[in-house]
Amino acid sequence: GSSGSSGPPIILQGPANQTLAVDGTALLKCKATGDPLPVISWLKEGFTFPGRDPRATIQEQGTLQIKNLRISDTGTYTCVATSSSGETSWSAVLDVTESG
Structure with a gap:
């Protein structure tokens, strides 16, 4: 076993690149661990997300859900696990395409 202070948080499962159709629902997973327990936040193209967009919510486990996808939701999403240490x-690309 290791002793002393532990390092930064560890992301056990990060978001995966995905291509989805307009009006679909995106689920970008982010499961992190650490001591102390990290707080999960999300960025889109480097900016705080979801902001005021009611279509997007961060679920209890840190998963980012975006409903009623639009072409404009395409971009790089970054899960950030932050703790005092x-x-x-972890970043992934979401690509939203016109269906059919």
Whole structure:
């Protein structure tokens, strides 16, 4: 076993690149662990997300859900796990396409 202070948070499961159709629902997973327990936040193209968009919510486990997808939702989404001992991030690309 290791002793002393632990390092930054560890992301056990990060978001995966995905291509979805307009009006679909995106689920971008982010499961992190650490001591102390990290707080999960999300960025889109490097900016705080979801902001005021009611279509997007961060669920209890840290999963980002975006409903009623639009073409404009395409972009790079980054999960950031932050604790007092550091931060770890994991990015994935969401590509929203016209269906049919």
